[in-house]
Amino acid sequence: MFESLSDKLSGIFDKLTRRGALSEADVNEALREIRRALLEADVALDVVRSFTDKVRDRAIGAGVIKSVTPGQMVVKIVNDVLIETLGQDAEPIDLVAAPPLAIMMVGLQGAGKTTTTAKIAKRLKERHGKRTLMASLDVKRPAAQEQLAVLGRQVEVDTLPIVPGQTPVQIAKRAMEAARLQGYDVVLLDTAGRTHIDEPLMAEMAEIKTFSKPHEILLVADALTGQDAVNLAQNFDERVGLTGIVLTRMDGDGRGGAALSMRYVTGKPIKLIGVGEKMDALDEFSPTRIANRILGMGDIVALVEKAAQAIDAEQARKAAERMAKGKFDLQDLCDQLAQVEKIGGLGGIMGLLPGVAKMKDQIAASGFDDKMVRRQRAIILSMTPKERRNPDLMKASRKKRIAAGSGVKVEEVNKLLKQHRQMADLMKSFGAGKRGGGMMGKAAQMMGLGPGMQMPSQEELQQLQAKLGAPQPKGPPGGIPAAAPPDLLAKPSLPGLGGGLLSGLNPFGKKK
Numbered sequence: 001m002f003e004s005l006s007d008k009l010s011g012i013f014d015k016l017t018r019r020g021a022l023s024e025a026d027v028n029e030a031l032r033e034i035r036r037a038l039l040e041a042d043v044a045l046d047v048v049r050s051f052t053d054k055v056r057d058r059a060i061g062a063g064v065i066k067s068v069t070p071g072q073m074v075v076k077i078v079n080d081v082l083i084e085t086l087g088q089d090a091e092p093i094d095l096v097a098a099p100p101l102a103i104m105m106v107g108l109q110g111a112g113k114t115t116t117t118a119k120i121a122k123r124l125k126e127r128h129g130k131r132t133l134m135a136s137l138d139v140k141r142p143a144a145q146e147q148l149a150v151l152g153r154q155v156e157v158d159t160l161p162i163v164p165g166q167t168p169v170q171i172a173k174r175a176m177e178a179a180r181l182q183g184y185d186v187v188l189l190d191t192a193g194r195t196h197i198d199e200p201l202m203a204e205m206a207e208i209k210t211f212s213k214p215h216e217i218l219l220v221a222d223a224l225t226g227q228d229a230v231n232l233a234q235n236f237d238e239r240v241g242l243t244g245i246v247l248t249r250m251d252g253d254g255r256g257g258a259a260l261s262m263r264y265v266t267g268k269p270i271k272l273i274g275v276g277e278k279m280d281a282l283d284e285f286s287p288t289r290i291a292n293r294i295l296g297m298g299d300i301v302a303l304v305e306k307a308a309q310a311i312d313a314e315q316a317r318k319a320a321e322r323m324a325k326g327k328f329d330l331q332d333l334c335d336q337l338a339q340v341e342k343i344g345g346l347g348g349i350m351g352l353l354p355g356v357a358k359m360k361d362q363i364a365a366s367g368f369d370d371k372m373v374r375r376q377r378a379i380i381l382s383m384t385p386k387e388r389r390n391p392d393l394m395k396a397s398r399k400k401r402i403a404a405g406s407g408v409k410v411e412e413v414n415k416l417l418k419q420h421r422q423m424a425d426l427m428k429s430f431g432a433g434k435r436g437g438g439m440m441g442k443a444a445q446m447m448g449l450g451p452g453m454q455m456p457s458q459e460e461l462q463q464l465q466a467k468l469g470a471p472q473p474k475g476p477p478g479g480i481p482a483a484a485p486p487d488l489l490a491k492p493s494l495p496g497l498g499g500g501l502l503s504g505l506n507p508f509g510k511k512k
Helices: 003-018 024-040 045-059 070-086 113-128 144-155 168-182 199-212 227-240 257-266 287-294 300-310 313-324 330-343 345-352 356-366 370-381 385-389 396-406 410-431 438-446 458-468 499-504
Strands: 101-106 132-136 186-190 216-222 244-248 270-274 282-284
Touching: 003 024, 003 070, 003 287, 024 045, 024 070, 045 070, 045 257, 070 257, 070 287, 101 113, 101 199, 113 132, 113 144, 113 186, 113 244, 113 270, 113 282, 132 144, 132 168, 168 186, 168 199, 186 199, 199 227, 216 227, 227 257, 244 257, 257 270, 313 330, 330 370, 330 385, 330 410, 370 396, 370 410, 396 410
Parallel strands: 101 186, 101 216, 132 186, 216 244, 244 270
Antiparallel strands: 270 282
16 A cells, blocks of 8 residues: 555655755755655645645745754655645544434445445444444346345345345335334445446435435545546535545555545545455544555554454463463464464555565565465464474474475475574573563563553664564654554553564574
């Protein structure tokens, strides 16, 4: 997400922050490059002009030019203007209304409207405890109603029974009546889409709106369409009046033009973003956190949220206790790898960690990817439970059997065993006799595995990185500290990623 734009902006900011002092000409040159980067990211021209004008007005002043770190001040100004452009504050779906509350989903065909409807229903049920009814009003597309029914069974949310021959307005009336009689809190109305905007489509939307009186009208738009998504939002808003936007396929959008333009051009908030195909791959749109991602500062809050949802707290607690005692066998390693996959894989985790974007070339060259994780899990799962708990049992004949069972060479089994020994030694050196203490204890606490949530100091992190032999990132562009927000640090312990894998794995293939 935003990889292309983030890379270009990071390069611009690196040039700025390397200079001890900045002149007005330096700032103007940087702004020209920022302007070009935004245009290449398919950001609307009006948005680019407004953005660069705001940055110029704030950056060209005695306070910035004469400050101790002028380059970092410019980066901070860009960050602030980015947040303003994206909408300043997060605006989630408004659920404050008398039930049954109707949410009308609109958009063109192929944007992911039906799938997004099911994702929202799942989110409302699990996160907000809302009893939700889904209804498909799409009588044009073949099997559209059956598709929503299948997704409803998948996410365990009720769907309105299909009655052949009814019009979209009749289906909407029946859905609202069923919701009132059966005590549903929310009704999601999945309307029909077209391959293009036309008058019959808009007339149908307006008629459904009149009869259902929706509390929210959400436009589902494909982020990959860039400028077209912005034009689409304007057209729908003029005819039916939008209350918010859901951008799908954000995980495949390396540019970010739609996200940066939508709020400014339409004045409507982006409420949710689709970040994958799975039913839980839907995130709230937070301007501050998205701006951080664009500027390469990561999104620790999103990482902890994903960990809290995906990982069993009791399992995490037991793992923490074992690691605190210096115990770490192959079953523990397998569990850690499974946790990484649940959270979204190494790619998803790396994208949320501050400063990691600058090391992506080294990471790619090392072969440290999701395929490696799956391959290592396959090797461990080919072992017997006894072998996983006691790696010392591994002799040549056992290794051959495990390699054949997992479809790899014996050399890869040996490599995994060696890596595990290094990790187990690290656990002992940091954890033995120091439960909750030392760098390992703080790392575990930071990931939610320990008795508290305490971030290790920068010095301790550097010491840990040096111990692992991993290259030390310079941090976000401009040297802005990538500290976790105060409210995150104040939260109680959350189930996390597992200190074992992330603190013991040597991803760059260097020897300790």
